[in-house]
Amino acid sequence: MASEATESGAELLAFTRFRDSSAARLAYGYGPRSLLDMRESEFGRLAGTVYLDHAGATLFPQSQLTSFTNDLMNNIYGNPHSQNTISKLTHDTVEHVRYRILAHFHTTPEEYSVIFTAGSTAALKLVAEAFPWVSQSPDSSGSQFCYLTDSHTSVVGIRNVVMAMNATSTAVSPEDMWSAKEQGAVACDPNCQLLHLFCYPAQSNYSGTRYPLSWIGEVKSGRMSPVSVPGKWFVLLDAASYVTTSPLDLSAHQADFVPISFYKIFGFPTGLGALLVNNRVAPLLRKNYFGGGTAAAYLAGEDFYIPRQSVTERFEDGTISFLDIIALKHGFDALERLTGGMENIRQHTFTLAQYTYTALSSLHYPNGAPVVRIYRDSDFSSPDVQGPVINFNVLDDNGNVIGYSQVDKMASLYNIHLRTGCFCNTGACQRHLGISNEKFKKHLQAGHVCGDDVDLIDGQPTGSVRVSFGYMSTLEDAQAFLRFIIATRLRSPSDQLLAGPRVAGVPSAEGKAQDMPAVTDRHVLSQNDVGTGSGVCLDAHPGSNAICLHPPQSEATRSQQLSLEKAAGALHGDHGPRVVTNLYLYPIKSCAAFEVTKWPVGNHGLLYDRSWMVVNHNGICLSQKQEPRLCLIQPFIDLQQRIMVIKAQGMEPIEVPLEEDSEQAQICQSKVCADRVNTYDCGEKVASWLSKFFGRPCHLIKQSSSFQRNAKKKLGKDLPPGTAATLSLVNEAQYLLINTSSILELQQQLCTSDENGKEELFPMKDLISRFRANIITNGTRAFEEEKWGEISIGPLRFQVLGPCHRCQMICIDQKTGQRNQDVFQKLSESRERKVNFGVYLMHESLDLSSPCFLSVGSQVLPVSKENVELHNSPALKKHRDVSS
Known part of the structure; x- marks a missing residue:
């Protein structure tokens, strides 16, 4: 049923x-x-x-851009303020576009003027600053600015200008306006000279509700009033949302001011809007600042200024964006040709x-x-x-x-x-x-x-x-x-899983779907492996062995790996002491994991974790959300040779030095999670390698060793005292920890049943790789890590900053780059609609005078949040101070 x-x-x-x-x-x-x-x-x-x-x-449609580009290629457009023939062509074309705009809104230059602005927000700001507000005084209640509560921020912001003029602002709800309509006309003193402004949206940008255009005439005539005050009302109609998909007839609904934004109509150009001003109210507008082109005459050494006569020339400060305005003609042409109006x-x-x-x-x-x-x-x-x-x-x-x-x-x-x-x-x-x-x-x-x-x-x-x-x-x-x-x-998720795959293979640089082999098992190295030249890595400190991902291994090696995992209680349900079962670092942000069993710790976390990132031709960081094939790039770090080897299927391996050459490094800037970071470019050789693999221009950059990036507050809260809050190119914290018990619970939820029983569609190791953690630990209960306040791993202590809020990247299979949404959806359902998985860690200030390491098999000792809070409580601190 x-x-x-x-x-x-x-x-x-x-x-x-x-x-x-x-x-x-x-x-x-x-x-x-x-x-x-x-x-x-x-x-x-x-x-x-x-x-x-x-x-x-x-x-925008392709033909609009093609037509506009052809126009620019076949004509020369100069500054319209000049008097030469080229500039005259620009001026006349701009004026033609003004007429085209007015015709689009069923009006004429005799009725309305078009003032070009930087957008609809700039048009609203212009009205706010130019309207003849009357300040409150002992003899006058002053002007009123009324706006519908269902208004864009750019409308509500007018009230700050009104307040500065010592006038009054009032927000009215849609229900208030319907009541005002029912109440009818408001008595008006014909001798009152107060001027008021009412603003409402023709269409709510929130819900799409279209408010009656008839309000324009009713408010202006006094048949309805937002508030009962004497004076004359003007109407500012915010039409930016409405005119994107509807005709506006200004011959029938004569608002005094109409701001519009053209990219919402055509898609291109952006950053261009206009204020349509009813010519009957234009003489009332006041202006203080004047810029290039708006003055008929002025003196530099004396307070003498004569504005130009037309409202358009008075309010378009400086040189207008004339090429973008010319693009509007092609926008109107394309819109009418494709749709008929x-x-x-x-x-x-x-x-x-x-x-x-x-x-x-x-x-x-x-x-x-x-x-x-x-x-x-x-x-x-x-x-x-x-x-x-x-x-x-x-x-x-x-x-x-x-x-x-x-x-x-x-x-x-x-x-x-x-x-x-x-x-x-x-x-x-x-x-x-x-x-x-x-x-x-x-x-x-x-x-x-x-x-x-x-x-x-x-x-x-x-x-x-x-x-x-x-x-x-x-x-x-x-x-x-x-x-x-x-x-x-x-x-149900089982229905979706049984429905079969929904995402095709990830295309290669040549556009063909490809599959990648599974990430290889980790390889235990001995001193005999040193210097083999096979891409293995060594710890930076003498006498220690390093463990890294390695090409396919023998059965003996696989057996050794399973023994290690079993001893650590990794994936076999052993709820003994909590230990580190796996360690991963991600040298190149969003690229494949590099698995180790012992690794040095630095000021920013695991040494070289997220030290590099791939950027596009504009220097913007690429992540798997935009480019899933990043997970197919496999970095290997060789600490002895001081190089990183980068591999990918179908590509020759390439080497990158671990440290920059301070004399030759080309310093550049990029951003990570809205933070500015100083980086240097790793050179054209690796850039060409990446560009070939992805089929588009890419570069590899590394965070500069001299640059310090601090962790942000979380939800407005300060980081715990004593936290060393310096970061590499990670998003939020130095380390991410996940618990295998939590993974096991998720895996069980994702399993589907067939006639042969349960089918494991998400192997444990594959699930672990999706969450891209640094530290994997076993645990006695699923999600117990979210109740920890701090932990110790060997001699190192870490503050637990809170849960990791997951994004779509957990849906990407790290072996193939293919997407499957079931992991995200199941977490969303099972975790009370918050997709949290794993916890962020920051280590306390380190004494780096002696080597520090994280190792698989190290015991994990957690402290609950409650005990941490109790330990840090003022009363207990005072008691400790007295005792000492």
């Missing part, structure tokens, strides 16, 4: 059935030309990708949103509980009330919210790109999620800030998930998203 219910709840709504049952007028696509043909010819780069963040930024886009995108909303709403667990909670103010009945945006949170079968960060990570494994958080709209987020001001402040105290991945606090969501459609979105995009929700929520 349960399986039948699951199948019923997991049924994907057929588009034809939806279309036949809908009472609304539905329009999908753009006439006789196939939408799929358009996707192939204009958006071929989207092949295999589902892009659902068009409210964040839509995508904004009304067609409005119908097409709404049809996709309505279908997705209907299908999403119908998904239920076998117990009848909904799979998602959708945040909406409309019933998705018409594009007049709803844009192509769906905002929701995913629930489990008990109705608990699954954090948006986990949904985002899972979606990326299906190559689905959406957006999560509060979308720069705190007011809407609070309203829909029920977050009070007090709770919001507590979230901040807990370390949550806008844009991070802290998605749940005390079990309550701090944000949500948003999908949005653009004019090139297809039914296949919508259905791929819905299948993702069904696959991750309404199919």
Whole structure:
């Protein structure tokens, strides 16, 4: 019965059935030309990708860029402030684009002026600084700035300018505005000279709700008022989200100020917006600063300045971005050629949103509980009330919210790109999620800030998930998203595993799928192995043997390895004393592991752990999230010869010195986890090797030995006292520890059953490799490590900083580079929707006057968090001080 219910709840709504049952007028696509043909010819780069963040930024068609590039190649465009013929061409082309913009919004230069800005935020800031605010005084209540709580951050920020002018700001909810409409007209003193400004979004960037454009005329005429004050109201219509997929008729709805952003309409160019100003209110705008081109005349030595007459010339300080403005012409041309106009886009995108909303709403667990909670103010009945945006949170079968960060990570494994958080709209987020001001402040105290991945606090969501459609979105995009929700929520992991592989082999540099052999077993070296030239490694200190990964070994060697593991209690359920069972370092960030049994410890952790990283042609660090084939690069360190040997299938091994030549090193800068790091380039030889392997330009860089990088606070908290917080190119901490008991529990959860019993689809060693830890220990209980406050391993002591929040990289098979999402999903389900696995360690300050090592077989002595806190309590410290 349960399986039948699951199948019923997991049924994907057929588009034809939806279309036949809908009472609304539905329009999908753009006439006789196939939408799929358009996707192939204009958006071929989207092949295999589902892009659902068009409210964040839509995508440009190939023909727009081609046309624009041809324009630039065939014409010369100079500074429009000059008087030569080339500059005159630029000026005239820019003016033509202004007319094209006004025509797009169904108005004329006689009604509106176009002021180009750096984006819609800059346009809003311009209104804030230029509006004729009247300050409060004993004789006047001053101007009012009212804004809808469902407004973008860039709108809410106007209130700081208003406060500086000693005027008043008031936030009004959507419910307040509906009440104001019902109350009707407000008595107005015709002699009152106060000027007020009301701002609201034509479309909520949070939920896609479309607020009535009729509010413009009703507020301006006094038929409804955001607040009951005497004076004249002006309307600032935030149209940035609305005009991406809908026509805006300014001849019918004459807002005073309309900010827009062009990359949200065309995808290109970015960083260019405009403020459309109603010419009737333009004379009221005030301006203090003047830049190049805005002055008709001025004196350098005297306070004398005459502005230019037109509002456009007065407010476009400096040289406008004229080449980007010229690109807009090609954007309009492409949009109209491909779609036939904004009304067609409005119908097409709404049809996709309505279908997705209907299908999403119908998904239920076998117990009848909904799979998602959708945040909406409309019933998705018409594009007049709803844009192509769906905002929701995913629930489990008990109705608990699954954090948006986990949904985002899972979606990326299906190559689905959406957006999560509060979308720069705190007011809407609070309203829909029920977050009070007090709770919001507590979230901040807990370390949550806008844009991070802290998605749940005390079990309550701090944000949500948003999908949005653009004019090139297809039914296949919508259905791929819905299948993702069904696959991750309404199919058990065993169903998914039995369904067979979902990810093809990772392509080689030549574009062919390839498989890599398993990572070889570790090899125990004796002094007789020294200097064989076979890529083995030796400890840096005399008299000690080093253990490293090695080519395929004999049966005797394998037997020796198994004996070592059994003695350490590694994978055989022996719950004796806790010991280190495996040690790994990762010389090149995101590349394959290098396994050892004894290794020196330095200030940053294991010697040479994450000392190098691969960067792209722009110097940006590559990780397995962008380039899974990094795991196929196998580094081997030879401490005796002071070299690192890098190997990969189909490539000749290459050597890299362990230390830089200080005289020849080319210092460069890069970033790791938003931290700036000083590095040096390892040279063209290894760069060519990597570029050949990956099929694109790459370089190998190493952190400079003279550069110190400090660990960050975790969730706003200071690191434990005495912690040596210097890092290599790791993300957060010097060491990562995992417990084999925790791995064993996960492995059991991932096993599926067939007619022969349980099938081990995830071997223990393969699972361990996915978590890319430095220290593997056995343990008496799964996840006991998360209760540790500190540990000792031999003579070394470590602070436990907290759990490691896992990303999509744990879904990558480290032997082949192939993805499989089951590991991430199972952890998300079993660990209360937080994908934590392993703990971060930092060692206390080391005395490096004598060699320090970590070794397999060393005993691990943990101390619980409670005992650490008790030991560090002020009362106990005071007692110890008195006793001493």
